Amino acid sequence: xxxxxxxxxxxxxxxxxxxxxxxxxxxxxxxxxxxxxxxxxxxxxxxxxxxxxxxxxxxxxxxxxxxxxxxxxxxxxxxxxxxxxxxxxxxxxxxxxxxxxxxxxxxxxxxxxxxxxxxxxxxxxxxxxxxxxxxxxxxxxxxxxxxxxxxxxxxxxxxxxxxxxxxxxxxxxxxxxxxxxxxxxxxxxxxxxxxxxxxxxxxxxxxxxxxxxxxxxxxxxxxxxxxxxxxxxxxxxxxxxxxxxxxxxxxxxxxxxxxxxxxxxxxxxxxxxxxxxxxxxxxxxxxxxxxxxxxxxxxxxxxxxxxxxxxxxxxxxxxxxxxxxxxxxxxxxxxxxxxxxxxxxxxxxxxxxxxxxxxxxxxxxxxxxxxxxxxxxxxxxxxxxxxxxxxxxxxxxxxxxxxxxxxxxxxxxxxxxxxxxxxxxxxxxxxxxxxxxxxx
Ligand code: IFM
Numbered sequence: 001x002x003x004x005x006x007x008x009x010x011x012x013x014x015x016x017x018x019x020x021x022x023x024x025x026x027x028x029x030x031x032x033x034x035x036x037x038x039x040x041x042x043x044x045x046x047x048x049x050x051x052x053x054x055x056x057x058x059x060x061x062x063x064x065x066x067x068x069x070x071x072x073x074x075x076x077x078x079x080x081x082x083x084x085x086x087x088x089x090x091x092x093x094x095x096x097x098x099x100x101x102x103x104x105x106x107x108x109x110x111x112x113x114x115x116x117x118x119x120x121x122x123x124x125x126x127x128x129x130x131x132x133x134x135x136x137x138x139x140x141x142x143x144x145x146x147x148x149x150x151x152x153x154x155x156x157x158x159x160x161x162x163x164x165x166x167x168x169x170x171x172x173x174x175x176x177x178x179x180x181x182x183x184x185x186x187x188x189x190x191x192x193x194x195x196x197x198x199x200x201x202x203x204x205x206x207x208x209x210x211x212x213x214x215x216x217x218x219x220x221x222x223x224x225x226x227x228x229x230x231x232x233x234x235x236x237x238x239x240x241x242x243x244x245x246x247x248x249x250x251x252x253x254x255x256x257x258x259x260x261x262x263x264x265x266x267x268x269x270x271x272x273x274x275x276x277x278x279x280x281x282x283x284x285x286x287x288x289x290x291x292x293x294x295x296x297x298x299x300x301x302x303x304x305x306x307x308x309x310x311x312x313x314x315x316x317x318x319x320x321x322x323x324x325x326x327x328x329x330x331x332x333x334x335x336x337x338x339x340x341x342x343x344x345x346x347x348x349x350x351x352x353x354x355x356x357x358x359x360x361x362x363x364x365x366x367x368x369x370x371x372x373x374x375x376x377x378x379x380x381x382x383x384x385x386x387x388x389x390x391x392x393x394x395x396x397x398x399x400x401x402x403x404x405x406x407x408x409x410x411x412x413x414x415x416x417x418x419x420x421x422x423x424x425x426x427x428x429x430x431x432x433x434x435x436x437x438x439x440x
Contacts, residue, residue, distance in 0.1 A: 002435040004376045014391030016077035018352055020123035023400040028054035031096040033089025035125040040183030048406035056401050058421050067109045074436030077116035079393050081123035087152045091127035092144050100155055107159050116161035121149050123167040136195035146205035157213045165206035168223040169199040169251045193271035200254045204282035219289035220255050221351045224248045226297035226330030230313045239310035240300040256342040258284045267307040290343050291351030294331045296324035321356040321409050328374040335382035335389055347390040354395035356409035364427035
């Protein structure tokens with residue numbers, strides 16, 4: 001059982017669960033355009049088992065059942081994402097009316113069930129046609145993205161409870177353009193620097209577009225990872241600090257301080273697009289909240305190679321199915337540090353937290369329940385310290401397409417049988433349902 005219930009949290013504290021479009025919808029259906037993830041997955045060696053999101057959980061057809069699961073558990077909000085290529089198959093130009101209708105019905109379905117729709121505009125489905133034009137490398141991406149945002153929010157915006165333009169800018173830029181582990185699978189420092197800047201520029205323009213439609217409750221969602229030096233040498237401390245800069249401080253500083261950290265600029269400045277210093281007025285739009293996605297920490301060691309001259313080292317803590325160390329103190333740290341350093345009184349949400357485990361139906365997922373307990377403890381400690389944390393979303397509702405790892409890692413509160421597409425709630429789902437129904 002969860003050792004927390006709603007009653008332990010402040011009045012109005014919101015509980016939700018999260019998914020993303022490509023990971024669950026079934027992107028081959030409904031007139032969606034091709035995306036960079038279809039291309040990436042079709043390239044041998046990029047995705048385990050060469051799996052892709054063509055069918056995924058077939059949420060495109062099964063969404064009423066999935067919304068029922070969210071409502072039955074007692075969640076207040078559902079954090080879902082809208083696929084750019086489903087709305088605009090070529091990224092700009094003709095609209096796929098079937099795609100817009102799908103999101104229209106989905107949002108109405110949430111409202112009919114009393115679920116607050118929390119939308120994300122980009123959870124990594126860059127339309128392939130835009131990749132041909134350079135994708136995140138091309139400054140024009142910010143305008144294309146704002147136009148797409150305006151298009152879809154002209155229909156949905158009046159019923160959306162909250163919206164964030166981009167999920168996890170670090171994954172969009174560093175993971176995908178420097179490490180090459182996500183689509184488009186690039187390993188190039190110049191492309192990385194441009195992506196790291198343009199992703200924030202696109203965020204700012206999209207916020208402007210939504211404000212122009214009269215929308216409110218708009219935020220940004222960053223994924224944060226705790227960086228621990230591998231030992232107590234100054235070299236390890238410096239490497240861990242740079243990792244923190246690349247992963248965490250770059251995006252929070254850009255969004256909330258109108259600057260990029262000097263230690264990261266040491267490596268990236270020569271590769272930045274011309275005039276980047278003049279863009280902070282657009283990037284740092286006033287926001288209504290900030291979302292933190294948190295999963296793990298990394299042990300960081302110095303490395304003799306080229307900048308950033310660091311490497312990850314396997315740590316000693318208990319690990320999830322993906323080998324990620326379980327470190328709830330990192331969540332407490334980020335909630336406190338984000339408020340203290342960047343956001344002040346601005347509401348914070350834990351917009352993703354959860355674990356992958358090799359679950360089979362009928363076996364209690366005690367590991368996930370323990371993970372949720374320990375991370376909710378961390379939220380409690382942050383709240384006790386005065387952090388204005390207003391809600392917590394579990395990643396994820398369903399077992400789904402876990403990107404380069406394919407379908408093997410199971411993050412869901414609900415088990416998905418990928419052959420029959422049957423959904424089976426896990427013990428963690430039942431535990432949350434019990435906790436959320438307990439009110440004072
Ligand atoms: O599945 C992903 C999600 O798409 C973004 N945040 C992290 C999750 C787990 O890796």
